Amino acid sequence: MTGGVLVQSTLPLPLLRRGKVREVYEVDESTLLLVASDRVSAFDVVMREGVPFKGAVLTQLSAFWFERLKSVMPHHLLTADAEEIVARVPALGPHRDELHGRAMLSRRATTVPFECVVRGYISGSAWAEYQKSGTLAGEPMPQGLVESAQLDPPIFSPATKAEQGHDENVTFDHVVNGLGRLTAERLRGASLALYEAGRDYAAQRGIIIADTKFEFGTTPQGELIVIDEILTPDSSRFWPADRYEPGHGQPSFDKQPLRDYLA
Structure with missing residues (x-):
């Protein structure tokens, strides 16, 4: 993290893929960790500079809507609370600040x-x-x-x-x-x-x-x-x-x- 902007996360879990905005890590055979960076893309090009707190905005809005619309459609989110994530995955303890506000522990799906x-x-x-x-x-x-x-x-x-x-x-x-x-x-x-x-x-x-x-x-x-x-x-x-x-x-x-x- 540079100057409050997270351009790329690096966590002690197997990295499954790095998309335009998110890194997806494997927690176990049924659980994933999604980390929303502050990267921004347009016209399929990822900009070199990140936008401060963008990843947190994406994650917190998603968590809100997943909860609000769960009666319409079930979702993958287990928790977006960094403390709950660390409690479930103790190896992430030293990365608490990196996870805060921008990480989602999620059910695995195809x-x-x-x-x-x-x-x-x-x-x-x-x-x-x-x-x-x-x-x-x-x-x-x-x-x-x-x-x-x-x-x-x-x-x-x-x-x-x-x-x-x-x-x-x-x-x-x-x-x-x-x-x-x-x-x-x-x-x-x-x-x-x-x-x-x-x-x-x-x-x-x-x-x-x-x-x-x-x-x-x-x-x-x-x-x-x-x-x-x-x-x-x-x-x-x-x-x-x-x-x-x-x-x-x-x-x-x-x-x-x-x-x-x-x-």
């Missing part, structure tokens, strides 16, 4: 190989697709939509999952072909239910959740659960409701200002 995106407003890559072909997730859309227009009902817009590189938007039929109709329908239903519950809660507090992506996994017992992160500034577009104005891009509380700067 990751579903699709990003489950839900769009309540047309923005970003969805707006680009619509401008190009008049479609969203490969399905025809009404003519005359403007950028940032609300989509009612929200649309399930899956994408391939890439640990490195660019996720590609795909059709629902592509998910059906890859996973079978029953699993694809379960993913779509769970994604829409999670989004709508989060959207309604945020709307009461002046925040529009324009879109978001969920990741799912299956436990060894075959249970489908939501994993990784949920409704964070890295996985969602958050807009201030009092400044919402369709027809152009919106001010946002997420990575969009960085994307706009780099573009």
Whole structure:
């Protein structure tokens, strides 16, 4: 950790993978430790400089939403409390400060190989697709939509999952072909239910959740659960409701200002 910014964690556990933001460590055959660094990425490039406390924001928001939405969909989180983590994994005691606020002890699951995106407003890559072909997730859309227009009902817009590189938007039929109709329908239903519950809660507090992506996994017992992160500034577009104005891009509380700067 340099100057309060954690660019990369180094813990005395087997490192399974290092993603754009998180390190995933093996605790035992049924448990993982996810550590959210302060790295920030845009356009599939990880910036050299971190953002102070970013990892803690991602982790604490995820912990909040996992708990709030557990009646909608079970999740992988066991605890995000550093003291509880150290109590369960004593070898991490000397790394308490590194874990504080940014680590999640989680159930192990096999990751579903699709990003489950839900769009309540047309923005970003969805707006680009619509401008190009008049479609969203490969399905025809009404003519005359403007950028940032609300989509009612929200649309399930899956994408391939890439640990490195660019996720590609795909059709629902592509998910059906890859996973079978029953699993694809379960993913779509769970994604829409999670989004709508989060959207309604945020709307009461002046925040529009324009879109978001969920990741799912299956436990060894075959249970489908939501994993990784949920409704964070890295996985969602958050807009201030009092400044919402369709027809152009919106001010946002997420990575969009960085994307706009780099573009």
